[in-house]
Amino acid sequence: MREINVKLITEKIRELCMEANTDLGEDVIQAFDRAMEKEDSPLGVEILKELKENARIGKEEKVAICQDTGFAVVFVELGQDVHLVGGNLNEAIHEGVRQGYQDGYLRKSLCHPFTRKNTGDNTPAIIHTEVVPGEKVKITVAPKGGGSENMSRVVMLTPSDGIEGIKRFVVQRVKESGSNPCPPTIVGVGIGGTFEQAALLAKKSLLRTLGSSNPDPDLDKLESETLTEINQLGIGPQGLGGRTTSLAVHILMMPCHIASFPLAVNIQCHAQRHKEVTI
Amino acid sequence: MSEPIRLRTPLSDKDVERLKTGDRVLITGVIYTGRDAAHKRLFDLLREGKNLPFEIRGQIIYYVGPTPAKPGRVFGSAGPTTSYRMDAYSPTLIEKGLKGMIGKGMRNDVVKEAMKKYKAVYFAATGGAGALLAKRVKKAEVVAYEDLGPEAIRRLEVEDLPVIVINDVRGNDLYIEGEKRYQKK
Numbered sequence: 462m463r464e465i466n467v468k469l470i471t472e473k474i475r476e477l478c479m480e481a482n483t484d485l486g487e488d489v490i491q492a493f494d495r496a497m498e499k500e501d502s503p504l505g506v507e508i509l510k511e512l513k514e515n516a517r518i519g520k521e522e523k524v525a526i527c528q529d530t531g532f533a534v535v536f537v538e539l540g541q542d543v544h545l546v547g548g549n550l551n552e553a554i555h556e557g558v559r560q561g562y563q564d565g566y567l568r569k570s571l572c573h574p575f576t577r578k579n580t581g582d583n584t585p586a587i588i589h590t591e592v593v594p595g596e597k598v599k600i601t602v603a604p605k606g607g608g609s610e611n612m613s614r615v616v617m618l619t620p621s622d623g624i625e626g627i628k629r630f631v632v633q634r635v636k637e638s639g640s641n642p643c644p645p646t647i648v649g650v651g652i653g654g655t656f657e658q659a660a661l662l663a664k665k666s667l668l669r670t671l672g673s674s675n676p677d678p679d680l681d682k683l684e685s686e687t688l689t690e691i692n693q694l695g696i697g698p699q700g701l702g703g704r705t706t707s708l709a710v711h712i713l714m715m716p717c718h719i720a721s722f723p724l725a726v727n728i729q730c731h732a733q734r735h736k737e738v739t740i
Numbered sequence: 741m742s743e744p745i746r747l748r749t750p751l752s753d754k755d756v757e758r759l760k761t762g763d764r765v766l767i768t769g770v771i772y773t774g775r776d777a778a779h780k781r782l783f784d785l786l787r788e789g790k791n792l793p794f795e796i797r798g799q800i801i802y803y804v805g806p807t808p809a810k811p812g813r814v815f816g817s818a819g820p821t822t823s824y825r826m827d828a829y830s831p832t833l834i835e836k837g838l839k840g841m842i843g844k845g846m847r848n849d850v851v852k853e854a855m856k857k858y859k860a861v862y863f864a865a866t867g868g869a870g871a872l873l874a875k876r877v878k879k880a881e882v883v884a885y886e887d888l889g890p891e892a893i894r895r896l897e898v899e900d901l902p903v904i905v906i907n908d909v910r911g912n913d914l915y916i917e918g919e920k921r922y923q924k925k
Contacts, residue, residue, distance in 0.1 A: 524810060528819050695918070697919070702920075
């Protein structure tokens with residue numbers, strides 16, 4: 462049994478919030494480069510260059526790449542041989558978010574659903590904790606912006622809709638979202654499970670490195686076919702027209718009920734921010 | 741691509757009329773920030789027949805909720821937010837003399853009609869380029885609704901703020917035209 466003080470978790474969350482919001486992953490920047498080579502629209506190429514320049518400024522000057530520094534979505538993989546001491550894990554995470562958003566000059570973007578009054582410190586965080594073997598704790602902070610989250614959907618298809626039904630729904634969702642979610646986007650897809658599990662799979666799929674293949678060859682094929690159809694829509698960078706509507710489609714799948722065929726589409730803007738640490 | 745057009749605020753009907761869908765524009769002068777909650781308050785004031793906290797005639801509203809400015813900086817990261825959420829309020833503001841809106845994403849037909857009728861334009865700034873756009877803000881102060889935090893109305897002095905004309909006064913729409921141009925059947 463290994464003891465870990467939750468104060469260390471607060472400290473790590475604080476750092477990850479700041480790092481994720483200012484330092485865009487190299488995989489995203491490389492995806493911009495690949496997109497620029499294929500993009501036919503001169504305006505589209507200009508936008509992609511701007512996004513690269515914006516990422517450079519964020520990293521060098523340690524400022525948020527996007528003013529929507531998002532909901533702090535936190536994934537915790539907690540080793541079952543870890544004994545947490547010094548306080549409550551969830552409260553330690555909220556405190557890390559509170560400190561990170563304050564000290565990092567990040568926007569506080571959460572409010573009461575009815576009164577719209579800001580919570581003032583960007584808490585609560587959304588926390589997904591999974592108990593795993595071992596004596597380590599892996600923490601991922603993935604800030605999620607509101608504009609792209611608003612374009613996301615969960616649908617309960619029927620088994621007869623099949624793979625074509627999935628493709629049709631995902632492409633249609635991207636088409637209807639148009640310029641709203643800040644294209645080029647990354648399209649997270651969750652298939653199977655239950656209503657809420659499909660949404661979680663879609664969100665988790667966004668954590669995969671851009672440019673990597675899906676380990677399941679069938680899903681890899683579906684990802685690439687869906688991406689091809691999406692990039693024929695013509696929406697392009699920022700919706701101004703072009704070939705680069707999405708940078709990638711990522712899919713996670715699990716078994717579902719014999720009566721069901723759940724599908725979730727979680728749209729992610731080009732500011733695909735996530736940082737991880739293992740304690 | 742042609743050279744960008746330089747535009748100084750406040751805008752006249754003539755300034756707005758010469759802009760065409762697809763034009764790249766650099767805005768210099770005073771603009772105001774406002775997004776969801778501030779729009780609702782402005783709309784409610786007008787409905788009650790009260791005055792707005794700033795003179796709206798000839799002005800531009802930028803749909804943005806910035807991050808807090810770091811010490812020694814004028815402004816925090818400041819890219820546009822999605823505009824359709826302001827569609828319910830914009831026609832009333834346009835009728836009162838608002839000449840420009842900066843955001844991202846498509847507007848509905850009611851807003852487009854109001855832009856034609858009262859001569860106003862809709863610009864897009866690059867969504868997610870908040871760090872880059874912040875550099876064009878030279879001065880910032882809160883003029884109303886400080887309690888709204890990032891959603892407060894701020895008076896900004898900007899220099900060469902880069903935007904693109906999406907909707908002009910003739911009813912054209914770059915989002916529709918752009919998508920059509922690059923669509924593969």
